[in-house]
Amino acid sequence: xxxxxxxxxxxxxxxxxxxxxxxxxxxxxxxxxxxxxxxxxxxxxxxxxxxxxxxxxxxxxxxxxxxxxxxxxxxxxxxxxxxxxxxxxxxxxxxxxxxxxxxxxxxxxxxxxxxxxxxxxxxxxxxxxxxxxxxxxxxxxxxxxxxxxxxxxxxxxxxxxxxxxxxxxxxxxxxxxxxxxxxxxxxxxxxxxxxxxxxxxxxxxxxxxxxxxxxxxxxxxxxxxxxxxxxxxxxxxxxxxxxxxxxxxxxxxxxxxxxxxxxxxxxxxxxxxxxxxxxxxxxxxxxxxxxxxxxxxxxxxxxxxxxxxxxxxxxxxxxxxxxxxxxxxxxxxxxxxxxxxxxxxxxxxxxxxxxxxxxxxxxxxxxxxxxxxxxxx
Amino acid sequence: xxxxxxxxxxxxxxxxxxxxxxxxxxxxxxxxxxxxxxxxxxxxxxxxxxxxxxxxxxxxxxxxxxxxxxxxxxxxxxxxxxxxxxxxxxxxxxxxxxxxxxxxxxxxxxxxxxxxxxxxxxxxxxxxxxxxxxxxxxxxxxxxxxxxxxxxxxxxxxxxxxxxxxxxxxxxxxxxxxxxxxxxxxxxxxxxxxxxxxxxxxxxxxxxxxxxxxxxxxxxxxxxxxxxxx
Numbered sequence: 001x002x003x004x005x006x007x008x009x010x011x012x013x014x015x016x017x018x019x020x021x022x023x024x025x026x027x028x029x030x031x032x033x034x035x036x037x038x039x040x041x042x043x044x045x046x047x048x049x050x051x052x053x054x055x056x057x058x059x060x061x062x063x064x065x066x067x068x069x070x071x072x073x074x075x076x077x078x079x080x081x082x083x084x085x086x087x088x089x090x091x092x093x094x095x096x097x098x099x100x101x102x103x104x105x106x107x108x109x110x111x112x113x114x115x116x117x118x119x120x121x122x123x124x125x126x127x128x129x130x131x132x133x134x135x136x137x138x139x140x141x142x143x144x145x146x147x148x149x150x151x152x153x154x155x156x157x158x159x160x161x162x163x164x165x166x167x168x169x170x171x172x173x174x175x176x177x178x179x180x181x182x183x184x185x186x187x188x189x190x191x192x193x194x195x196x197x198x199x200x201x202x203x204x205x206x207x208x209x210x211x212x213x214x215x216x217x218x219x220x221x222x223x224x225x226x227x228x229x230x231x232x233x234x235x236x237x238x239x240x241x242x243x244x245x246x247x248x249x250x251x252x253x254x255x256x257x258x259x260x261x262x263x264x265x266x267x268x269x270x271x272x273x274x275x276x277x278x279x280x281x282x283x284x285x286x287x288x289x290x291x292x293x294x295x296x297x298x299x300x301x302x303x304x305x306x307x308x309x310x311x312x313x314x315x316x317x318x319x320x321x322x323x324x325x326x327x328x329x330x331x332x333x334x335x336x337x338x339x340x341x342x343x344x345x346x347x348x349x350x351x352x353x354x355x356x357x358x359x360x361x362x363x364x365x366x367x368x369x370x371x372x373x374x375x376x377x
Numbered sequence: 378x379x380x381x382x383x384x385x386x387x388x389x390x391x392x393x394x395x396x397x398x399x400x401x402x403x404x405x406x407x408x409x410x411x412x413x414x415x416x417x418x419x420x421x422x423x424x425x426x427x428x429x430x431x432x433x434x435x436x437x438x439x440x441x442x443x444x445x446x447x448x449x450x451x452x453x454x455x456x457x458x459x460x461x462x463x464x465x466x467x468x469x470x471x472x473x474x475x476x477x478x479x480x481x482x483x484x485x486x487x488x489x490x491x492x493x494x495x496x497x498x499x500x501x502x503x504x505x506x507x508x509x510x511x512x513x514x515x516x517x518x519x520x521x522x523x524x525x526x527x528x529x530x531x532x533x534x535x536x537x538x539x540x541x542x543x544x545x546x547x548x549x550x551x552x553x554x555x556x557x558x559x560x561x562x563x564x565x566x567x568x569x570x571x572x573x574x575x576x577x578x579x580x581x582x583x584x585x586x587x588x589x590x591x592x593x594x595x596x597x598x599x600x601x602x603x604x605x606x607x
Contacts, residue, residue, distance in 0.1 A: 288490075290513070292472055292541065293520020324542045326520045335542030358552040365543060365552060 009198065010191035014127060015077045017187040021180055022072045022126050028176075029065050029119035033058070037112040044110035053100035057093035057113060061120045064089050068123045078124045087136060090121040094140065098147040106148040107162040114144050115169050122173045126180045127187075133177035137170055144169075217258055225251045246343075249315035253279040257307055261300065269298055269332070272307050273323060280314040280321055285338075287314065288322045295327030302370055305348035309355055309366050310336040316343050330372035337365045388414045388504040391434035394466070395421040395443050399489070403438060403466075406493035407500070414500055423452055426461075435504040438496075441467040441478065448474060450481060457482025460579035462503040466496065475517040479568075480575040484584075485509040486517075506583055508568040516541030518567055527570035536563040566594050573599045 041058060045051050064086045071078055078086075097113040098106070105111055118140050125133045145162070152158045228247055231237035237244045253276050260275040261268075270291060277287045298306070313336045314321050321338035339362045348355050352372065358365040390407065392400050400418045407414035417434055419425035426437055437456055441448045448469070456463050464485040465478045478486050485499040485508065495511040502509035510518070518529075519537035529537075539549040540560070550557045569588040572581045588594045 290470070290516065290541070291520075292516035293522060322542070322544065324516060326516055326538050326541060328520065328522050333538050333542075335538070337543055337548075358548075360548055360551055363548070365548065367539075367542070 006195055009195050013191035013194055014187040015075050018127050025123045029123050032116055032119055037116045040109050040112040048100055049102050050100040053096050057097040060089050060093040064120050083124045086124040090117050094143050104152050106152050107165055118169050118173045130181035141170055246316045250312055253311045253315045269303050276311040276314050280317055285317045286320040291325040293327040295332045301350050305350050305353040306334050306368050309345045309368050310334055312343055313338050313366050316340040332370045334368045340364050389434045390436040390438055390500050391417040391419050391426055391431040392438040393419045394440035410497045436500050437461050437463045439463050439465050441465055453481050464499045464503050470513055472517040486514045487511045488513045510564045512541045512544045527574045529567050533563045533567050569594050
């Protein structure tokens, strides 16, 4: 669970929450463009100094809305680079439109861009901190004001017209910008809540898994260890009996291996074998452990198969044992030679592991071999 | 060199080891051996291997680490190049060191956990110009995954692993249902293959030439044709 993942959660949550607001602003922008701006522009078409400049400005705004629409319907937040490009396009369109407005036309119906560029520019800025849309609206209003002052007589009627127009042009988008800013805070806390929920779910899943692993490990012990302990507790088994002592030594070695299995070490097989050998060592058995070669990390069931027979032999050895491991990329051989009496060796569970035993008088020689391709030799 | 051994006389060996106890122990083993082996103590000085009575010894028993943490590979190379028959007797058991000594031309490599049951036969084999492979060296050869290693057959690898595991050729022979002589042949063939890919030294050419002459191995087996197994 990285910071990157957290950022992704926050982005998607914000995109989901902002989607409806963005659709609303997009609809306002598109509706205004087609139902108000277009008829106004066409009505004054003949009176513009350059009608094509107006058409060009209109096309630029339409293009910004189109890109924004694509982003909204794909459920993506507007990337910052796109936001700057969109604002640049909207401002350019405004300047172009005002430059082509004949004298005295500012703040009339023919000044279509005044009531239009504000919505188009606001659309990609939804989700940005409040000062950003405010600055854009101020810039837009500033351009319109400059145009009005430079390009009209700025008489009382014009200024009043501009002032009343400004209420709608700045007021309504401002309401939307404030709402969007409030949404931004909500989106952030929603994302944080979602992140926490996910964290809890992950911790829970990990706990369930480790619980299951523990249960599995206890189940493995249950089969052999619990009857032994129960036997000793009830007096059914005699601790002075050699067979019982052997069984206890084997179970002790299994437990040692179980504890060693969770250790994080470079060579797990050797680590586990050393723990098995240690049990024999503590009984006073002289253990030699010699290894040659290098082998890949083996999965736990294979390691268990490779250590199970050596563990049994080591636990029942009378006075000495020699353990050798020779490994390569696709073959690992564990050999144990020891002076031990008859033992019952469990068969390997994984098909890639083979067990061979050879007895010569008092010596028992066991070879457990793992072969990567599992081809029988 | 080696004249006395070839003539059927007593084998002489010179030991270079900075631990007096090792030299004394080896002397005891040599005296107990039948027939006895005459041991000259070079008292940890290489000069005594090249001059004086040590110069005529059939076998050099060489402690690789006369200077701590600085294995004397250069000295070993000079000895092998000069045709001296070297048994390395070292506390190192790591495969790279073992394999490097074999590559440089040592006829035997024994770790100091390996006692007279391996050192005495190793001295005898070396005196006759033959390699000796102790279990630890057998394990190193079996676990060798160097790309430049020679191809060894499945059976040879199996014998090496068993020899490393059991330290007893009788046990290996009994388990694999072959004769002790066959066990020896497999192990020696591996050594010849290693000698053949090792650096050129007089001991190497002697070894390979005799192995070919004795029919222990054929030119094809030494050549590029790899074994189709393992």
